[in-house]
Amino acid sequence: MAKTEILGIGDMRAGFERVRDDMRKRTSRRMLVAAGGVLKGKAKVIALANGSRRTGAMIKNIAIKRETSAPAGTEQYHLGVRHGRNLTAKAKKSGAHLAVSKKGRIVKRYEDDPYYWRWVELGHKVVGRATGETGQQELTYTRKGRSGKLITYKRKRSADSLRARQARASGSVAAKPFIAPALEQGRGEALKAMESKLQQDLEKAGKA
Incomplete structure (x- = not known):
């Protein structure tokens, strides 16, 4: 059997070594799920404190x-x-619907899809909407070719493309992180939850 190792729990490792080999996978999963539940709850509390709505899709889908x-x-x-x-x-079943993308393709979209959560966590630029501008931009850039020599390339892109609008963006929205702070603030509680599950399994094994 492959050696099972739990990272980042310090003194609990000695206790984990007392778990029977046939129980280690189950016990390690129970410990991590318990810790994850603590961190998930912490992330929801932080997101609410940051101003996210209680019934918002982002908070409901923290997992x-x-x-x-x-x-x-x-x-x-x-x-x-x-x-x-x-x-x-x-x-997905209750909120799925078909829609036509800006490129004319039929795509599947979901209601209450928090696709934007990384923008909240990390912050983002304020990018203007497409205006229908028809002009083009010529870009020049240099990179190494297979021979190792620098080669200059030129390419054109629409002045109204997403990349062009991102390049012109000057404003930004500050991040309101909730995942990273939850991992930091909930570390102690998560370790206690892991230790509790470990002790439960050790007690069960002792009674078996």
């Missing part, structure tokens, strides 16, 4: 998710906001 591609012998969970294809099946 933890298990990493299915974690390295062998480890368990990983992510704290973030479900959005787009990662919304729950119920949310």
